[in-house]
Amino acid sequence: MQNDADTSWVQKKYLDIQYASESRSEYLDIYYPNEGTGPFPVIVVIHGGAFKFGDKQDAMLNPMLEGLKKGYAVVSINYRLSGEAKWPAQINDVKAAIKFIRANAQNLEFQEDKIAVWGGLAGGNLAALAGTSGDTKALEDPNLGHNGVSAKVQAVVDYFGPMNFLTMDDQWKVLGVKGQQHDDANSYESKLTGQKITETPRLVETSNPISYIDGNEPPFFIQCGTNDKTALPLKIKEFADILQQKSKNEVTFEYIKESGHGDQAFETKDNLDKIFAFLDRHLK
Template structure:
């Protein structure tokens, strides 16, 4: 997917720092072409195995469709695993959410209507932001906006890894995919700073499922049935765990038949209409 053309978007602020520890801690804000706001906010979180990707790359394209539907889009960068290991990434996401709330009036944003949306590693972080929204575990006391809530009102998780130390076993059981997540140089091992099978407590701390509670927001989860990088079982187990606590009406799981790790089936008008119907329900 090519880089989206954002030059035609007239109302935008690019490379806005939300923290000062790293050049990576920046975000871009896009507003609909018309309307005074305040606009409900899609917080777009890019994927890239926790080690690559960018807030303005092609992964942003489906989120930008929200501009036509009355949403502001805030696309964030965060420290990648080559710069800082877990929990720096979720700390950055939460700092960005708090920055949005603290500066909502300046940018015509609705501080009470936020959703996180990401794919792959971005899906993981979107889910983490959702389930840890009322917790202080990943707060940075140096954040000047730490008094702002970090809770979001909805989560769109596209094929995010959830429980790192189960992924290879799930691939072997299904006969699909590439069971190489347990390797010492896997993206997940690089993220937490050690081989994941030697750090089960740390892996548990890095799992969105660990923090599911009645305070968790509604989730919209999609995963391709032929995903070679993240087992479909990751999303199925997360959805089941969320449904046990929140009830089936608050959790949607769709398995896109034949789809891989992302791809055109996620970005069709028909599929995006389902995503935005979910967001409309909870943010409008």
């Protein structure tokens, strides 16, 4: 079981704030810098866990909390997992949380036009999707509130988010990697959609951030490990390549050499300094 993040040093925080009313999963935690006054730019953290596990207080929040020391407010969100609701409930919730943050920016001391999303693993997929899909209405649920408020973000940090579920097994076979069963009825991806992903390709395609690229994407910072055996590095690179070809904004892609899925190499000071420099360029 994953440990919780260390938030004991954060002096001002609001926990378990409801952002929508469909589920007990639709809550978020807000952390403020110990120094300085708002309004603050915002980092929205989307946890991972194969769409089936995870929580807004998981230890993967720790590197994002470093943003507090650099003048960012950090908002960590929960969303409905696949055991509770099927796709697209997960991205519906992410967008509802972004809308809540923007709609309440003045009261929460946030800058409504300076919102970034940062996610890893499944959260990386959702962060990338939030970035490329913008205000795509098909991925929003009007029952979750704040209709008319934009769900667009101004920057995306994507830690090894899986892409294009339907091609993952074939790509692994080409690379000679055995044991990958993403097409199986019991895979995390099939559990997410409610049936084998090969039997519902149109629905699965709506979870692919590549599907929404139109050149109007916000700046992206994308990283994955060369030894990642969960999220396919080549598919993530393909996503980054398409973004770089079409987007008008900065797209940074980096391989972390000899690193696997979620290795500590992503949390080193040097690596985090690069990420926060990227966020500073676009949110400050």
